Amino acid sequence: MSDNQESGTGNSNPPRNRRRNNYRRPRNKRTYPECPICNKSVKFLLTAISVGEDKKPAHFDCVLKKISENEELEPKEKIIYIGNGNFAIINNKSGKDLSIRKTIQFEEKENSSDGSSEWRKKLSRNLKNR
Numbered sequence: 001m002s003d004n005q006e007s008g009t010g011n012s013n014p015p016r017n018r019r020r021n022n023y024r025r026p027r028n029k030r031t032y033p034e035c036p037i038c039n040k041s042v043k044f045l046l047t048a049i050s051v052g053e054d055k056k057p058a059h060f061d062c063v064l065k066k067i068s069e070n071e072e073l074e075p076k077e078k079i080i081y082i083g084n085g086n087f088a089i090i091n092n093k094s095g096k097d098l099s100i101r102k103t104i105q106f107e108e109k110e111n112s113s114d115g116s117s118e119w120r121k122k123l124s125r126n127l128k129n130r
C-alpha cells in the first residue's frame with residue numbers, strides 16, 4: 001500500500017482559475033445594417049446606396065447588379081455611378097467619347113435638408129468629426 005500524499009509540500013494554494021472580470025473584451029460583435037438585396041451585412045457604408053422606401057443601405061455592387069438586371073444594356077454600354085444616388089448608362093460606341101444614354105436615379109431625394117437617409121447623415125457626421 002502506498003498512500004503517500006505528496007501534496008502540501010510548499011505551496012498549499014492550488015492555482016485558481018479566476019475569471020478576470022476587470023478585463024474588458026474589445027467589442028468584436030459589431031452590428032452592421034443588412035443589405036436588402038443580398039441580406040448580407042453592409043460593412044462599408046461609404047459605398048452603400050440607400051434603397052427602398054425605408055432607405056436601407058445596400059451594397060454598391062448589389063445595386064449595380066440590380067440596375068443592370070432591370071436595364072437592357074447593349075454590348076458597349078455599362079452602368080456607372082455619377083453621384084448623389086444617380087447612376088448612368090454610358091456607352092462608348094465610337095470607342096472614344098463616352099456618352100450617357102440614360103440616367104437612373106436610384107436614391108430618391110427626401111424632403112429633409114440635405115436629402116440623405118439617416119444612416120448617411122450619421123456617417124457624414126462621423127466623417128466631419130474626425
Ligand SMILES: [Zn+2]
Nearest residue numbers: 035038059062
Ligand atoms: Zn448586398
